[in-house]
Amino acid sequence: MKISIIGVGYVGLPTGLVLASFGNEVYFVDVDKDKINKLRKGKNPFQEPSLGGLLEKNIRDKLVNFTDQYSVAIPKSEVIFICVGTPPKITGEVDLRYVKAALEELSKYLNKKSTTIVVKSTVPVGTAKVLKKSLVKTGRQNVSIVSNPEFLREGKAVRDTLLPDRIVIGVDDQKSEKVLLGLYEPIIKQNFNNIIEERLSKEVPVVLTSNESAELIKYAANAFLTTKISFINEIANIAENVGADINEISKGIGLDPRIGEHFLNAGMGWGGSCFPKDTRALHQIAGSTGYLPVLLKSVIEVNNAQRYRFLQKIVKALHEEVEGKIIGVLGLAFKAGTDDVRESAGIEIVKELVDLGAKVRVYDPMALENAKRVLKDNGDIIFCSSPHDAAKGADALVISTEWDQFKQLDWRPFKRYLKKPLIIDGRNLFNPSFIRKMGFRYISVGRK
Ligand code: UDX
Numbered sequence: 001m002k003i004s005i006i007g008v009g010y011v012g013l014p015t016g017l018v019l020a021s022f023g024n025e026v027y028f029v030d031v032d033k034d035k036i037n038k039l040r041k042g043k044n045p046f047q048e049p050s051l052g053g054l055l056e057k058n059i060r061d062k063l064v065n066f067t068d069q070y071s072v073a074i075p076k077s078e079v080i081f082i083c084v085g086t087p088p089k090i091t092g093e094v095d096l097r098y099v100k101a102a103l104e105e106l107s108k109y110l111n112k113k114s115t116t117i118v119v120k121s122t123v124p125v126g127t128a129k130v131l132k133k134s135l136v137k138t139g140r141q142n143v144s145i146v147s148n149p150e151f152l153r154e155g156k157a158v159r160d161t162l163l164p165d166r167i168v169i170g171v172d173d174q175k176s177e178k179v180l181l182g183l184y185e186p187i188i189k190q191n192f193n194n195i196i197e198e199r200l201s202k203e204v205p206v207v208l209t210s211n212e213s214a215e216l217i218k219y220a221a222n223a224f225l226t227t228k229i230s231f232i233n234e235i236a237n238i239a240e241n242v243g244a245d246i247n248e249i250s251k252g253i254g255l256d257p258r259i260g261e262h263f264l265n266a267g268m269g270w271g272g273s274c275f276p277k278d279t280r281a282l283h284q285i286a287g288s289t290g291y292l293p294v295l296l297k298s299v300i301e302v303n304n305a306q307r308y309r310f311l312q313k314i315v316k317a318l319h320e321e322v323e324g325k326i327i328g329v330l331g332l333a334f335k336a337g338t339d340d341v342r343e344s345a346g347i348e349i350v351k352e353l354v355d356l357g358a359k360v361r362v363y364d365p366m367a368l369e370n371a372k373r374v375l376k377d378n379g380d381i382i383f384c385s386s387p388h389d390a391a392k393g394a395d396a397l398v399i400s401t402e403w404d405q406f407k408q409l410d411w412r413p414f415k416r417y418l419k420k421p422l423i424i425d426g427r428n429l430f431n432p433s434f435i436r437k438m439g440f441r442y443i444s445v446g447r448k
Contacts, residue, residue, distance in 0.1 A: 001079060002079075003016070003026045006080065014048065015161060021054060023063070026063060030066075039055070086123055096124075098121075115142070122278055132145045144173045146211075154338040162187060167187070167188065230270075232246065235446070237446065246428070265402075267427045282296060311352050327359070329390065360380060365405050399427055
């Protein structure tokens with residue numbers, strides 16, 4: 001099939017490249033000319049396993065085209081995926097301007113045949129119907145809108161696209177339903193060539209729904225996960241007060257299959273490009289319908305408080321004297337395996353420490369460049385090339401991202417680098433007795 005992908009971001013690029021690898025001809029459209037030029041030359045803008053190789057292979061096989069012109073891509077396309085960003089407004093409301101602009105632009109170039117428009121961007125419930133109405137108004141009757149939310153995680157984009165837990169297709173006409181089932185067949189049947197070695201042992205379940213349900217499934221999935229994390233963080237705070245260990249509790253409850261072992265890591269709260277935005281958006285969407293989402297409100301509040309609580313741990317460990325102190329911070333990405341620093345707990349902590357008058361020595365294996373862009377350096381932040389360098393002369397070392405690299409370090413020499421052997425771990429990377437035996441003062445989350 002001939003496909004257009006509007007918006008070549010974390011969702012659009014892996015989705016389009018995977019569909020191209022199944023033999024479809026894919027046009028990638030983005031307003032960012034620089035990105036388009038780089039992609040044409042085979043330069044992958046994202047740090048994602050397998051993505052660079054997939055891009056090169058598809059370019060070699062002449063299955064992908066990159067353009068900033070809708071007029072080049074849309075007239076040829078039978079299916080158009082909208083994968084543009086839906087950032088939050090200051091009120092938490094979803095800003096649909098990029099989705100609307102994409103629709104307006106593409107509607108100028110639709111061909112006379114019937115076209116399927118697939119909304120992958122996370123959009124408020126009711127958006128598909130609104131988009132459909134606006135197309136009908138301008139005389140485009142033979143277009144159907146499918147709501148097909150995306151659940152891929154950063155750092156695992158290709159893997160999650162090929163091995164999803166489920167595919168959700170929200171649509172009210174059978175023709176487009178068939179088109180989508182056909183496009184996704186290699187994934188559903190787990191029948192694709194060697195992009196990755198792994199395969200699921202059974203077919204991928206497809207959930208066919210209305211547009212509205214599909215739109216709400218995406219928000220509900222993310223909100224459930226943030227609820228789980230806020231829950232375990234709340235229990236961690238209780239555990240601290242009663243002398244229990246949150247890692248033992250996560251294991252003890254997670255083995256119950258009704259609870260499940262995943263997403264029970266206590267720490268500094270959830271961040272990233274999706275969780276904060278989508279949880280706040282659902283809260284706002286509920287409010288706009290006249291429903292007060294009491295639970296969601298608390299989930300957000302617990303998360304905000306968790307970061308502040310962690311900052312307080314650092315302040316307390318330094319006996320309330322942060323001004324003039326040197327603090328090493330390991331981890332600026334919002335989670336391990338990505339260079340993304342959006343709504344990252346590490347970045348927030350660095351900003352707070354600088355505001356309190358500290359000098360901060362920061363290190364991250366992937367995210368230093370992105371961090372440099374968001375952290376205005378006025379001499380208080382030193383970007384270091386190794387964890388060892390970040391620790392040198394510091395009064396304390398803070399761990400804010402759960403990189404394996406940090407777990408695997410030989411920690412013994414760090415006692416020499418640090419002015420004081422103090423580690424404050426926001427990700428519970430170590431067994432407290434193991435690290436204390438080395439002579440460190442060790443403070444973590446939800447544990448003695
Ligand atoms: C998330 C969803 O997982 C994905 O399905 C959706 O499509 C996009 O949002 P992502 O943002 O890539 O994916 O990150 P994820 O791995 O889910 O982690 C999100 C945040 O939660 C990170 O800040 C992480 O550190 C935090 N987290 C996760 C915890 O604090 N504890 C946990 O147990 C799990």
